[in-house]
Ligand SMILES: Nc1nc2c(ncn2[C@@H]2O[C@H](COP(=O)(O)OP(=O)(O)O)[C@@H](O)[C@H]2O)c(=O)[nH]1
């Protein structure tokens with residue numbers, strides 16, 4: 001037996017908590033179900049499973065919906081708290097002989113938690129915040145006294161996480177102008193929790209933030225990326241287009257400057273102000289990916305949309321899903337939180 005640290009027994013197993021952060025309709029439920037598919041297809045050694053009955057059921061049902069029924073997951077009706085574990089291998093730097101360091105693969109468990117509270121939009125502070133304020137002051141009705149207001153729970157949940165997966169749909173923001181409100185409402189409340197003590201003066205929020213633009217497959221998003229030269233052909237067999245991670249932030253900025261009522265451009269400024277800029281990274285992703293004609297077997301620019309109008313007026317999915325850039329943000333968060341970068 002030697003005392004050499006690089007021979008020390010058993011790899012370290014770290015557990016890190018990732019909070020899933022995104023406005024209603026930003027694509028959270030679809031992301032999670034598609035992530036399940038993406039982890040299985042990934043060449044990386046990844047495993048995803050629910051940590052309790054409800055979370056497993058959510059994953060099973062929504063994955064079935066996406067892949068078999070070809071429908072998007074239903075919107076949640078009540079406050080739900082769900083959690084999944086992702087097991088991965090990540091590289092960390094460890095001390096080695098003679099004061100040197102070496103790299104080593106260690107298993108890492110990430111927990112992705114989502115607290116979905118329909119109707120909690122943080123847009124209008126008058127209604128929601130005053131209800132929360134009243135409950136803090138003890139002015140609540142009887143049923144409120146037994147439970148914390150949903151908006152308080154969402155903030156507690158996000159501000160306590162080690163990493164944040166922020167899902168953002170810039171096109172929806174530019175069309176409806178509501179996603180930014182949600183973003184800044186939560187951001188300011190997280191800051192209030194974490195930074196308001198005098199000790200925190202001059203500090204930033206500590207979390208790593210993976211910002212995922214969802215719905216890259218949407219024609220408005222994909223065509224803009226093509227027109228502006230951000231698209232490259234991925235290394236996969238099907239030659240699906242992607243935006244390289246190094247270009248993602250810039251492309252996000254371009255998306256946000258599309259005409260419309262939205263304020264999406266304030267998202268990147270808000271993030272940089274409140275989090276450490278070196279802890280933010282952008283990813284351009286799609287949960288369902290592009291349409292693949294099975295006879296041709298590769299992406300075709302003339303016919304790429306994987307969404308069709310359904311009989312009931314809702315969108316349906318046209319063919320098998322090919323998620324893009326869902327695993328990568330989690331690998332980056334895992335690597336960063338394990339201290340390996
Ligand atoms: N084109 C496209 N649409 C998506 C994608 N993911 C979600 N959507 C659309 O966005 C809607 C809301 O997604 P959902 O996952 O329910 O969002 P949540 O409210 O954040 O859970 C879905 O019903 C789809 O219409 C995607 O990857 N591509």
Ligand SMILES: [Mg+2]
Nearest residue numbers: 028029075076
């Ligand atoms: Mg949902």
